[in-house]
Amino acid sequence: MPDRVLRGTPVSSGVAHGPALVMRWEVPAVPERPIAPDAVVAEVARLHEALDWARERLHAVRARAAERAGPEEARIFDAQLMILDDPDLLGGVERLIRDNHFTAERAFELKVLEWRGLWSTQGSSLLRDRLIDLTDVEIRVLTRLLGVDEPSVTADHDGPVILVARDLTPSLTVQLDREAVLAVACEQGTRTSHAAILAHSIGIPAVVGIQDVLERVRTGDMVLLDGWAGTLTLRPAASDADAARARDERRRRFDRELATGVGLPATTPDGVRLTLRANLDLPEELDGAVRGGAEGIGLMRTEFLVVGRSRMPDEDEQTALYERMGQAFGTHPVVIRTFDLGGDKFPAGFRAQSESNPFLGWRAIRVCLDRPEVFRPQVRAILRAAATTPLKLMIPLVTRVDEVTTVRRIVAEETQQLREAGRAVGTVPVGVMVETPAAVLIADRLAAVSDFLSVGTNDLVQYTLAVDRGNARLADRFTPLHPAVLRSLDLVRRAADAAGIEASVCGGMASDPVNVSVLIGLGYRVLSVAAPSLPLVRWLVRQLPAAEAAATAERLLAADGPEEAATLAREALGARVDLALLDTGA
Numbered sequence: 001m002p003d004r005v006l007r008g009t010p011v012s013s014g015v016a017h018g019p020a021l022v023m024r025w026e027v028p029a030v031p032e033r034p035i036a037p038d039a040v041v042a043e044v045a046r047l048h049e050a051l052d053w054a055r056e057r058l059h060a061v062r063a064r065a066a067e068r069a070g071p072e073e074a075r076i077f078d079a080q081l082m083i084l085d086d087p088d089l090l091g092g093v094e095r096l097i098r099d100n101h102f103t104a105e106r107a108f109e110l111k112v113l114e115w116r117g118l119w120s121t122q123g124s125s126l127l128r129d130r131l132i133d134l135t136d137v138e139i140r141v142l143t144r145l146l147g148v149d150e151p152s153v154t155a156d157h158d159g160p161v162i163l164v165a166r167d168l169t170p171s172l173t174v175q176l177d178r179e180a181v182l183a184v185a186c187e188q189g190t191r192t193s194h195a196a197i198l199a200h201s202i203g204i205p206a207v208v209g210i211q212d213v214l215e216r217v218r219t220g221d222m223v224l225l226d227g228w229a230g231t232l233t234l235r236p237a238a239s240d241a242d243a244a245r246a247r248d249e250r251r252r253r254f255d256r257e258l259a260t261g262v263g264l265p266a267t268t269p270d271g272v273r274l275t276l277r278a279n280l281d282l283p284e285e286l287d288g289a290v291r292g293g294a295e296g297i298g299l300m301r302t303e304f305l306v307v308g309r310s311r312m313p314d315e316d317e318q319t320a321l322y323e324r325m326g327q328a329f330g331t332h333p334v335v336i337r338t339f340d341l342g343g344d345k346f347p348a349g350f351r352a353q354s355e356s357n358p359f360l361g362w363r364a365i366r367v368c369l370d371r372p373e374v375f376r377p378q379v380r381a382i383l384r385a386a387a388t389t390p391l392k393l394m395i396p397l398v399t400r401v402d403e404v405t406t407v408r409r410i411v412a413e414e415t416q417q418l419r420e421a422g423r424a425v426g427t428v429p430v431g432v433m434v435e436t437p438a439a440v441l442i443a444d445r446l447a448a449v450s451d452f453l454s455v456g457t458n459d460l461v462q463y464t465l466a467v468d469r470g471n472a473r474l475a476d477r478f479t480p481l482h483p484a485v486l487r488s489l490d491l492v493r494r495a496a497d498a499a500g501i502e503a504s505v506c507g508g509m510a511s512d513p514v515n516v517s518v519l520i521g522l523g524y525r526v527l528s529v530a531a532p533s534l535p536l537v538r539w540l541v542r543q544l545p546a547a548e549a550a551a552t553a554e555r556l557l558a559a560d561g562p563e564e565a566a567t568l569a570r571e572a573l574g575a576r577v578d579l580a581l582l583d584t585g586a
Contacts, residue, residue, distance in 0.1 A: 006210045008185070010230035011196035013255075014205030015248040016183035017241045021161035022219045027135065028142045030109045035101050043097050047104035050144040055084055057140060058171070065174045068202055075284050076170050076197065079130065083137045089115065105145040112138045132193060136169035162225055164217050167208075168195040176204060183225040185232045187213045197284060207232060254581050258535035262293040266538045272546035274520070276538055277332070277528040279506060283321065286328055289531040293538065296332030298454065298528020299394070299433075299506035300325060302339055302378070312374060318381035326389025335392040335454065335506075335528075336382055337433060338407075339374065341367045364397030369406060379414045386426025394431045394454060399438040404430070404449045433506070435459035440488040447499035454528070455492055457507025461485055479562035480509045481518065481569060486557055493523045502526055513540050513582040514566070517573045520546055521553030536582070543577050 035043055058077055066074035083089065089111055096107035112134060119131055143149065160182045167188040173195040176184070184199055189208030199206040205227035216234060217223060224236035226244050228251050233240055266274040277298030278289035289297065305313045305321070326334045341363060368375035382393055395407055408430050418425045429451035432439065436459070439446060447453060457480055462468065464484050467477045479485075489505070496503030504526035509515040511533040519527060520541065529537050552572040559565040570579065 004234045004236075006213055006216060006232045006234070008207040008210035008213075008230050008232070009190065010206075010227050011189070011193075011208050012184075012200040012204060012206040012227050013251070014183065014203075014227045015244045016162055016205050016225045016227075017236065017244070018160055018162050018182050018222070020164045020185075020217050020219060020221045020223045022214065022217060023163060023165045024214070027109075027138055028146050028148055030103075030105045030142065030146070032106070033103050035097075035103055037101060040098050040101065043104050044094055046145065047093060047097065047108065050104065050141050051084055051090070053144050054137065054140045055081065058084070061171045061174060065170075065198065068174060070201060070287060079133050080137050080170070083134060084141075103145075105142055108141055108145070109138070132167055132169055132189075132195065135167075136171050139169065140171070162223050164213055164223075166214060168199075170195050170198055173198045174202070176202065178202070178204065183207075183227065185210055185213055185217075185223070185225055187211070197282075251581075255535075258539050261539055261542065262291070262535055264538065264542065266541040268520070268541055268544060268546045268549075270545040270547055272520075273525070274541050275504075275526045276534060276541075277335075277504075277506075277526070278531045278534060279511075279528050280325070280531070283325070285531055286325065289534070290328055292531050292534030294329070294332075294529075294531065294534055296329045296390075297325060297334040298504055298526065299456075300334055300336045302337060303341070306339065306341065312377075315377040315381045315384075318378060319384045322382055322385035322391060323389060326385060326391055329389075331390060333390045333392050335394050335431070337394045337396055338365065338368055338378060340364045340396045341374070365395050365403050365407070366397070369403065372410075376410065376414060379411055380418060382428055383411070383415055383418055383425040384423060386428045387424035388426070391426065392429045392431060392452065394433050394452075396433045396456070397435060397459075398432045398446065399436050401442065401445050401449060404432060404446060408449070431501075434492050435507075436463050437488070440464075440491055443492045443495035444498065447495045447501055450499075450501065452502040452504070453492055453496045454504045454506045455489060457485070457489075457505060457509040460488060460507065464488060479566070480512075480515055481556065481565040482562040483557065483559050483565060486518070486522070486553075486559075486565065489519070489522050489524075490553075490557060497523070504528060511537065513537070514569050514573055516540055517544055517549055518553060518556060518569050520544060521549030521551070521556070523550070540577065540582075544573070548572070548576070 058081055062074050062077040065077060092111045092114070093104070093107045096102045096110060097104060102110070115134060116131060119134070160180055162183045162185060163181050164185045167186050168184060181204060183205040186206070186208040187210055189196055193208065196206060196208055205225055207225055207227060207230050210232055213232065222235060224233040224241055224244055226233070228247065266276045268274070275295050276293070277296045278292065278294035279299045280286065280289060280297050281301050282304050305318065322334070322336060362370070379393070382391055385391055393411065395404060398404060411428060411430060415425050431452035431454060432446050432450045433454050433456045434440060434443065435456035440460070443453065461478060461480050465477060465479070465482055493503045503524060505519055505524050506528035509519060510527040511530040513536065516527065516537055517540065527537065552568065555568055556565045559568065573579065
């Protein structure tokens with residue numbers, strides 16, 4: 001059985017059983033064909049005709065996305081429209097045509113290749129997601145210039161299929177016919193990729209990141225896709241399909257139960273009230289956070305504003321976005337993390353020296369304080385947006401008290417300057433994202449100069465345990481329930497309590513059911529959760545008495561190792577809820 005089960009990342013729930021259709025589409029091959037000097041003007045005109053056609057097609061696809069998936073999801077295509085209008089891209093293509101006498105298609109291919117090379121070397125998950133948008137645009141423009149058909153999936157094959165592909169572009173995903181495509185399995189892709197978001201919104205089961213799926217599957221092979229567990233089973237037995245359908249129905253019943261509780265308060269059986277906010281990576285996730293009953297945003301990552309773009313967003317653009325985010329939640333706060341640039345996240349054209357260990361180098365607040373022309377417009381935008389909606393500012397990768405005091409001084413200076421210019425501004429609390437052992441050990445001092453502390457557990461685990469969270473070989477060592485991590489969490493919460501400020505958790509721990517039970521036991525009362533996990537976390541809070549969780553947490557803090565802590569946590573939670581419902585694929 002294991003050799004027949006290919007594993008990936010579940011991005012859209014559901015189960016599908018049927019024949020595979022392997023779709024091997026690639027960017028069209030561009031022939032080498034020079035043009036005569038007197039043909040340059042016509043070639044540039046041909047380029048602009050193709051770009052205009054691509055924009056028109058994209059607006060049509062965006063409208064279809066709004067109809068099928070919703071207005072927030074339709075905003076996904078704004079990124080592609082921005083690529084088409086980017087002056088660096090268009091100017092570069094025109095120069096290649098004029099100076100090198102390349103055809104429009106060859107010049108466009110070369111400029112996109114240059115962009116792809118730049119984005120690929122940075123390794124950012126945001127840029128990996130942007131790469132598929134870039135490919136989508138490239139295919140659309142080149143097919144027009146070359147006069148070939150765009151790839152499509154229609155109902156003209158023999159019955160519905162499970163589509164298997166290397167990756168899917170957003171525009172292709174939104175056009176998938178539910179009558180023709182039962183599910184989607186991809187070799188590449190991430191949870192946050194635009195195609196994954198659209199597949200979930202449209203309701204097509206999907207699993208991405210399935211290694212070697214194109215080598216293992218042929219068109220016509222019978223396969224079973226489980227969008228809960230993130231698996232693709234080859235040549236499934238009838239019993240496999242029956243068991244998967246039973247799990248699917250069980251999970252759907254549980255999901256319906258979770259949905260009925262969205263409007264209920266996150267209150268434990270012994271009366272302890274928790275606040276559940278949402279993490280936000282991209283604006284198109286906003287609607288899901290609102291539907292999930294989020295009481296604001298506990299972590300709004302702002303890197304999507306800069307990564308993959310040729311220039312920084314201006315102050316007005318940022319202000320409008322922050323206002324829109326805040327207005328969606330009324331009186332509930334939105335916590336905006338200042339640009340976490342560096343490491344694997346730099347906008348195109350942002351000049352930074354190469355570093356041997358960029359994740360421990362010039363990044364996050366270090367970049368912002370060194371580059372006021374980047375940081376101060378963001379501060380001003382947050383202050384302006386805060387005039388109409390409650391916003392907070394959170395500083396990433398803090399290791400020193402003076403980093404906080406310097407940011408507070410900048411906020412005060414910009415507040416004064418905006419008021420002198422006649423601009424309306426709001427009061428913006430300034431807090432620290434605790435994600436380093438240094439921040440943990442001086443948490444009491446940070447709390448004295450901060451309005452709130454919020455633990456970013458992804459990096460805190462990584463830095464505390466010296467384990468690269470992206471290293472699959474060390475995955476079993478990336479353990480949030482390691483006693484060192486638990487004691488760090490305990491120290492931070494106690495420091496915040498002593499200072500009379502809020503302590504929250506905004507990292508991945510807050511979205512995992514077992515870890516949530518531990519965080520409740522450690523005394524955390526504000527959790528920021530991945531939006532799809534909000535209903536489950538709310539349900540879990542309502543099942544688990546805080547006093548019981550606290551008693552379990554005391555035992556975990558005294559554990560010798562992560563395995564013992566994990567066993568204790570699961571046993572304690574299992575006494576209250578059915579763990580099978582909480583585990584992926586149950």
